[in-house]
Amino acid sequence: MQFMKRPEPQEGELTTDRIEAFSDGVFAIAITLLILEIRLPHSEASHESLAASLWALWPSYFAYIFSFVMIGIYWVNHHYIFKIYRKTDHGFNLLNVFFLMCISFLPFPTAVLGSHLLDVDEQRTVVAFYVFGLFLPAFSWFLTWIYACFNYRLIDLRLSPKFVRYLTRKYGLSTVIYTFALILALIQPVLGLAIAVGLTFLYLLPSKKPVYVELQED
Amino acid sequence: MQFMKRPEPQEGELTTDRIEAFSDGVFAIAITLLILEIRLPHSEASHESLAASLWALWPSYFAYIFSFVMIGIYWVNHHYIFKIYRKTDHGFNLLNVFFLMCISFLPFPTAVLGSHLLDVDEQRTVVAFYVFGLFLPAFSWFLTWIYACFNYRLIDLRLSPKFVRYLTRKYGLSTVIYTFALILALIQPVLGLAIAVGLTFLYLLPSKKPVYVELQED
Amino acid sequence: MQFMKRPEPQEGELTTDRIEAFSDGVFAIAITLLILEIRLPHSEASHESLAASLWALWPSYFAYIFSFVMIGIYWVNHHYIFKIYRKTDHGFNLLNVFFLMCISFLPFPTAVLGSHLLDVDEQRTVVAFYVFGLFLPAFSWFLTWIYACFNYRLIDLRLSPKFVRYLTRKYGLSTVIYTFALILALIQPVLGLAIAVGLTFLYLLPSKKPVYVELQED
Amino acid sequence: MQFMKRPEPQEGELTTDRIEAFSDGVFAIAITLLILEIRLPHSEASHESLAASLWALWPSYFAYIFSFVMIGIYWVNHHYIFKIYRKTDHGFNLLNVFFLMCISFLPFPTAVLGSHLLDVDEQRTVVAFYVFGLFLPAFSWFLTWIYACFNYRLIDLRLSPKFVRYLTRKYGLSTVIYTFALILALIQPVLGLAIAVGLTFLYLLPSKKPVYVELQED
Numbered sequence: 001m002q003f004m005k006r007p008e009p010q011e012g013e014l015t016t017d018r019i020e021a022f023s024d025g026v027f028a029i030a031i032t033l034l035i036l037e038i039r040l041p042h043s044e045a046s047h048e049s050l051a052a053s054l055w056a057l058w059p060s061y062f063a064y065i066f067s068f069v070m071i072g073i074y075w076v077n078h079h080y081i082f083k084i085y086r087k088t089d090h091g092f093n094l095l096n097v098f099f100l101m102c103i104s105f106l107p108f109p110t111a112v113l114g115s116h117l118l119d120v121d122e123q124r125t126v127v128a129f130y131v132f133g134l135f136l137p138a139f140s141w142f143l144t145w146i147y148a149c150f151n152y153r154l155i156d157l158r159l160s161p162k163f164v165r166y167l168t169r170k171y172g173l174s175t176v177i178y179t180f181a182l183i184l185a186l187i188q189p190v191l192g193l194a195i196a197v198g199l200t201f202l203y204l205l206p207s208k209k210p211v212y213v214e215l216q217e218d
Numbered sequence: 219m220q221f222m223k224r225p226e227p228q229e230g231e232l233t234t235d236r237i238e239a240f241s242d243g244v245f246a247i248a249i250t251l252l253i254l255e256i257r258l259p260h261s262e263a264s265h266e267s268l269a270a271s272l273w274a275l276w277p278s279y280f281a282y283i284f285s286f287v288m289i290g291i292y293w294v295n296h297h298y299i300f301k302i303y304r305k306t307d308h309g310f311n312l313l314n315v316f317f318l319m320c321i322s323f324l325p326f327p328t329a330v331l332g333s334h335l336l337d338v339d340e341q342r343t344v345v346a347f348y349v350f351g352l353f354l355p356a357f358s359w360f361l362t363w364i365y366a367c368f369n370y371r372l373i374d375l376r377l378s379p380k381f382v383r384y385l386t387r388k389y390g391l392s393t394v395i396y397t398f399a400l401i402l403a404l405i406q407p408v409l410g411l412a413i414a415v416g417l418t419f420l421y422l423l424p425s426k427k428p429v430y431v432e433l434q435e436d
Numbered sequence: 437m438q439f440m441k442r443p444e445p446q447e448g449e450l451t452t453d454r455i456e457a458f459s460d461g462v463f464a465i466a467i468t469l470l471i472l473e474i475r476l477p478h479s480e481a482s483h484e485s486l487a488a489s490l491w492a493l494w495p496s497y498f499a500y501i502f503s504f505v506m507i508g509i510y511w512v513n514h515h516y517i518f519k520i521y522r523k524t525d526h527g528f529n530l531l532n533v534f535f536l537m538c539i540s541f542l543p544f545p546t547a548v549l550g551s552h553l554l555d556v557d558e559q560r561t562v563v564a565f566y567v568f569g570l571f572l573p574a575f576s577w578f579l580t581w582i583y584a585c586f587n588y589r590l591i592d593l594r595l596s597p598k599f600v601r602y603l604t605r606k607y608g609l610s611t612v613i614y615t616f617a618l619i620l621a622l623i624q625p626v627l628g629l630a631i632a633v634g635l636t637f638l639y640l641l642p643s644k645k646p647v648y649v650e651l652q653e654d
Numbered sequence: 655m656q657f658m659k660r661p662e663p664q665e666g667e668l669t670t671d672r673i674e675a676f677s678d679g680v681f682a683i684a685i686t687l688l689i690l691e692i693r694l695p696h697s698e699a700s701h702e703s704l705a706a707s708l709w710a711l712w713p714s715y716f717a718y719i720f721s722f723v724m725i726g727i728y729w730v731n732h733h734y735i736f737k738i739y740r741k742t743d744h745g746f747n748l749l750n751v752f753f754l755m756c757i758s759f760l761p762f763p764t765a766v767l768g769s770h771l772l773d774v775d776e777q778r779t780v781v782a783f784y785v786f787g788l789f790l791p792a793f794s795w796f797l798t799w800i801y802a803c804f805n806y807r808l809i810d811l812r813l814s815p816k817f818v819r820y821l822t823r824k825y826g827l828s829t830v831i832y833t834f835a836l837i838l839a840l841i842q843p844v845l846g847l848a849i850a851v852g853l854t855f856l857y858l859l860p861s862k863k864p865v866y867v868e869l870q871e872d
Binding site for chain 2: 018030100104105107116121122129
Binding site for chain 4: 236239240243244247248251254308311312315318319322323325326329330333334337339340343344347
């Protein structure tokens with residue numbers, strides 16, 4: 001990706017260094033905590049062999065891998081987006097805390113998915129709750145973007161309006177699709193999960209390079 | 219916010235870089251650990267549906283969100299305050315460790331609030347313990363400030379005395395209000411919690427810009 | 437070790453700073469989480485003395501120490517290897533996320549080894565699962581290296597082809613030996629574990645200095 | 655404290671930046687994980703009020719506070735000592751991993767102390783195990799120092815031999831006293847714990863400034 005060098009912040013503007021370092025910390029911790037949610041059932045309770053118990057944890061492994069990839073993708077996107085921000089402000093800092101809260105929440109639906117996916121009666125609830133866990137960061141991410149790009153409040157002034165609209169459509173569409181997957185999950189759990197997973201894998205493709213326009217000096 | 223550039227530390231003075239990086243680490247970890255305190259009751263023990271169980275966890279969600287916001291606010295304030303410190307010393311480092319100890323303690327009252335808020339007999343204890351958990355960082359924060367600003371021990375010498383008094387009043391008043399909320403919680407739990415929560419939300423407003431006076435060169 | 441100064445990244449190339457900081461975070465967290473997997477059995481359940489319980493946890497101590505050393509070694513190697521990379525790209529970032537996923541997974545097989553090693557019936561499963569947990573990072577590490585060194589895609593152009601082949605052989609051989617130890621563990625658990633442990637201890641030796649050739653200026 | 659500026663590392667020498675950042679990460683995580691070891695007993699199992707349960711956890715609060723202070727002190731000392739190192743090497747890196755392993759282990763004896771201190775029959779075991787947990791970092795710290803200062807292998811060449819001997823005596827004496835407290839704990843638990851706690855509090859005093867001698871230019 002080719003980014004233009006970030007403009008120097010004006011006097012009195014807040015730079016984004018601190019918020020990036022703190023966010024990176026939360027990403028790294030949330031992603032590593034996921035493993036704590038995989039737990040062997042107590043050996044006294046179960047009469048199966050250990051191999052069978054380890055095998056029966058496959059929904060937990062799936063949930064671990066998928067949530068790990070999710071958080072990894074958001075980490076990459078967080079870095080991508082901060083390269084085209086020129087500053088931050090108080091409102092954005094609060095929205096970013098809200099976004100991090102949604103990211104940090106993910107280990108819980110991941111644990112629920114891992115421990116109850118095989119319970120046929122509860123599949124609908126389990127999948128819908130997990131897809132809701134995926135929807136939350138997508139939604140809060142969209143909010144931060146809308147806040148930042150509105151009237152070029154925080155983003156690089158040299159970004160082309162067309163590129164800004166492209167990102168708005170992209171992030172808005174993701175939120176819409178996760179909402180749709182959430183509703184679908186209440187009816188057809190497997191299909192809802194498949195759509196949410198598929199959408200996430202699309203994000204593994206490299207992001208589009210930002211497009212800049214040259215600004216006239218004032 | 220407009221901050222003046224921090225003065226260069228004198229020879230032999232301790233700079234604040236390391237203490238800031240370590241504190242940031244503790245903030246990021248404490249905030250992310252909060253999610254580990256939300257746990258689904260064992261499915262064998264309960265006869266309710268998963269949806270009902272997830273719903274019954276709402277005090278845990280509330281506690282998660284509120285404690286997340288609390289720690290986030292302290293993180294923002296920690297950065298704010300370190301911009302107007304000119305150095306640190308051994309006593310301050312110890313007080314900062316005490317403050318971080320209070321921040322790291324928060325996940326425990328949060329877990330207690332989440333797991334026992336709906337137990338009517340224990341509501342008084344639960345809420346008082348949680349408000350105590352909110353009081354501790356406010357109190358230790360006030361201590362670090364008093365230590366730092368006394369005779370301009372550690373703070374920027376260019377800060378106006380009026381602004382220093384303003385911060386002292388602000389932090390002192392917070393401690394008093396949390397103490398009051400703590401006592402109230404023992405009598406009227408809901409009211410005590412409401413005051414503590416309300417006070418915290420006041421901190422979501424942007425902090426006042428520091429006011430400097432020009433110093434005469436010696 | 438003597439490394440040449442890394443070449444300045446070309447315009448539009450991704451530098452490795454961010455990926456290194458994030459990986460360091462994951463390493464530090466995964467290594468510290470290991471202790472959470474050591475747990476005292478509930479005192480009501482057991483009738484032994486506390487001293488006996490603490491003693492009976494020796495497989496957990498062994499697993500803790502060995503996994504700690506493992507992650508420590510990978511951390512050292514991660515730093516070593518990044519000193520001879522000149523840039524990163526999207527594919528490598530994804531492979532690195534996969535590698536970190538394998539590192540973060542290690543606490544789980546460690547917990548299984550610690551809690552079930554003394555269960556004679558399950559020794560085969562336990563050891564094989566743990567050796568599989570050691571195989572995963574070795575395998576994903578090998579993948580990242582193959583990707584990075586193929587046609588000098590990401591590595592320092594000044595590295596001698598002989599040295600690149602040496603590293604390829606070294607990492608490939610490790611993967612092969614872990615695979616062999618994994619198969620052996622299914623037949624002779626103790627022997628399989630011994631080989632995996634022995635191989636790891638070889639990595640405690642200092643790594644070979646990189647060998648550079650001088651490049652002609654274009 | 656007044657430190658001389660660290661000498662520039664010679665070509666081919668390993669600098670200490672990376673090892674410091676990684677160690678800081680481990681310190682921050684280990685110190686924050688301590689709170690996870692405080693857990694409320696399941697409400698079904700106990701018939702006491704919540705207030706009584708919270709009160710009965712006082713050994714856990716004591717263990718939390720004391721271990722927090724301990725790790726905080728080691729973090730401060732780690733920074734202090736790295737200011738008088740001029741480089742690191744492979745052997746030191748391994749010893750530092752061993753030291754971090756001992757620091758990361760502390761949450762486990764802390765949990766044991768918290769959960770079993772009030773069990774009169776087990777007091778001897780509990781206290782001895784905890785003091786052993788305090789002995790380990792002191793011992794491994796001493797090892798790293800001996801390795802680093804032997805023949806001025808890694809330390810600043812300008813340090814006065816007298817000051818180096820002072821630190822050797824200080825760290826050696828600490829190890830000896832923790833060993834003594836450990837043995838005493840097996841006979842008189844309360845006394846052994848008191849000595850270990852008292853020794854730790856001595857470390858709250860500011861460390862002595864390093865003493866340098868001017869070196870002749872070669």
